[in-house]
Amino acid sequence: MSVFDGLKFRKIYSPVHNLDPRMKFIYVIIVFAVAIIFSSMIPLVSLFLMQVPFVMLARVQKQWLRSLRGAMFLALFIFSINIATNFFTQGYTLNAKNIEDAATMTMRFLVLVESFSVFFLTTSPDHLGLALEQSKIPYEFSFAFTTAVRFVPVLAEEAQTIMDAQKARGLELEKGNFLKRIRNYVPVLIPLIVSAIRRSLELAEAMESRAWGATKKRTNLYELKFHRGDYVLLALTIGVLIVTIYAFLYVPIPTIRSFFGFP
């Protein structure tokens, strides 16, 4: 569950938490785009480091590190797949270029994970729903989305209880080879899915009995507004975008290996 912990929102007050979720979302999308535009090490590392001040400002270092640790397995996987394909497709040689290319791909993945992590760590599900609603997305969809997000911890807890119940009946999840281990999870997944479906039906009834969808136009207790911080972030985002486009078109980006004299 360590990966999910790295995405779980906790209520703290910080400048980053107070930002408008819409602005944060735009920022994350831009970071995403930039990470995909560049495929060399230096811009990706700078992009990675650019998020660190946000993490510090939001005081979520611990959870953020946990999400990165959770992503480590996948990162290693991406690294080795890249090394392997480069090795087999480029004449069975392992040189500095192969390694740097693989490291770059891994770095790109880490940038995506970290920016997502910061976004979800600092944005409450309520704010997210509000942002979706105010972006003219039909309430049915935004409600479904927030509900899904909100029920992740509930389901995680339930999965733990089910695992305990099956372990008490002698199930050993860690036993057997790879395929057997996957099969071991069937007794956990079936009760989990059944109870999730049951819960959703109950939720639907509870919502209907509280007049869900009775009026076409809903009003909100809170309204999202842009504040000074949001304008600062907007300026930063535009700045990043301009620098990216300029660098992409006019600046030849050196590779790390060239500093060490490798071809």
Next chain:
Amino acid sequence: MLVVEDVQFTYPSGVEALKGVSLTVKDGEFVAIMGQNGAGKTTLVKHFNGLLKPTRGSVRVNNVDTSKSSVATLARHVGFVFQNPDHQLFCETVDDEIAFALKNFGYEQCIIEKRITWAVNLLGLSQYRKTSPFMLSGGERKRVALASVLAWDPQILVLDEPTIGQDHRQKENLRQFIMQLQTQGKTIVIVTHDVEFVAECNPRVVLMREGKILADGQGKQILTNPTLLEQASIVLPQIAQIFKHLTTQGFPVNIIDIYEAKNLLMEKLEERKHECL
């Protein structure tokens, strides 16, 4: 024999659920663990089959330290029935459901067959053997869950909230069933909020509050002590309430058994009748 020695337990989230609990449950004993929500009852019993390992202190089951043993090994001696049967039912038929644990423990097919027959007969489920557990009613699902644990005949049986969602007749069946297991020398531990059920069974009662044991003694003593129960957010059983009000008439306080109560009242009535004559 179950020995809990000065167990402390802190959840990864930092919640200190047990703050030094010591408890010994002898073979063949019937213990009810009671207390308000969050007192640490379920946390404590999850230590009995090693689902949780103590942060400090030790838990020994038949002289085996639970922190040095796997849940699967301990589960053979300690059967644990969870509160919500829907957290464990997943098979296509009741038979398969009961066979699941037996297969995990590596029993042979012919023994598994025998065990299933024994367990379904014991719990009155024999007409549902080929039915899907998901088609059964709540009470029946609860019985399937119980059967699936009883099937391997564990020496110690832990029941978490066994009376929730059961009607009065099912509760009575459960009570008789527990008594029957007790005569076979099984150790039974139940976690419950149901005072009336405990009053009818009159087991040893362990009262918990905020991760500690508040009181430990026979049900008759504990469940008639208003100060203790107040601290554990439990109300007196109805019979005890009546007798609390009747102390002015010269009745004893610690009565929870319905027959004992009846006899006392009848005696008094007889006395009055004689006085009138």
